[in-house]
Amino acid sequence: MQTLRTTSLQVRDNQLWILDQQALPQQKNWLPAHSVAALVDHIHALRVRGAPLIGLSASLLLALLAESGMPQHELAEALETLRAARPTAVNLMNNLDRMKQALAQAQFVTALSCEALRLVEEDKKLCDSIATAGSALVTPGSQILTHCNTGGLATAGVGTALGVIAHAYRQGKVKNVWVDETRPLLQGGRLTAWELGELGVPYQLITDSMAASLMARKQVDAIWAGADRIAANGDVANKIGTYSLAVLAHYHDIPFYVAAPHTTLDAHCPNGDAIPIEQRAASEVTGVAGSFGSVQWAPTDAQVYNPAFDVTPTALISAWVLDTGVVTPERVKAGVFQPR
């Protein structure tokens, strides 16, 4: 396969490499992801993360394994193992559905590699379209609050919600970005803060519990979040903490926008109740670990509840900004989850 490089994925010497998103921003380590077991481990550990990026990394690995001579039946098993690596983000399943079609072809090696590269190129374009459509909704002088990380690290392109924010900033419309640190794994504090700094976008980092008082003080004009899965009725699964922001936004009469590519839509999923929510290790809540070291503050036998995602109901969402256009609540109420 040709050499390829995005912010956090590389194909070189016919092998897949990932930028370790657990070590950022203190360390920039490129790690090998040469086997299914290695990539699944990176996905579990969130060294590869962000719904679009997970799907792309799995597709690229499958194509590279095919090129290295893995037989068709083993590739089919590898595909199913990768599909199960992250239950909530549907981009992985959607991307692998396309790879499965390529795998069924007689010339499956070429078909898989063309499809994987196509998915990467498409993702870049999807991000650009989202950024253009979303920035039209940003009002001049905005203070925007965002959650988790939805930037170039999480996609092959400029990102989703963060792509909108960066584009609107370049248009002179963003005064400040409030970055939720995003407990328990600090994707906001580590990744979004770093990306915004690199992009030169002014931001202030806050702990998740500070958002309410900022809204009460009229310091937030809009909230922009990404999505791991959008159900057919518009309910959105995203990083834990997103739902509380949407409730707060509703109370304070602040628009709450979701930005995502169409690969995040799950037409087979009727509503948020049907979205599987990944439960994660207690150690993520009883302490914290990263390239900065690790610490445990809770009692070793503390009982923990640690869902990785929550569901924001459709009624709390002001608009869904997709690469295909903006879906309005009126359209969703009319039963059509399609851009106007």
Ligand code: MRU
């Ligand atoms: O657990 P993470 O860090 O992968 O969670 C990421 C999010 O919740 C993002 O909002 C979502 O995947 C969209 S990324 C463009």
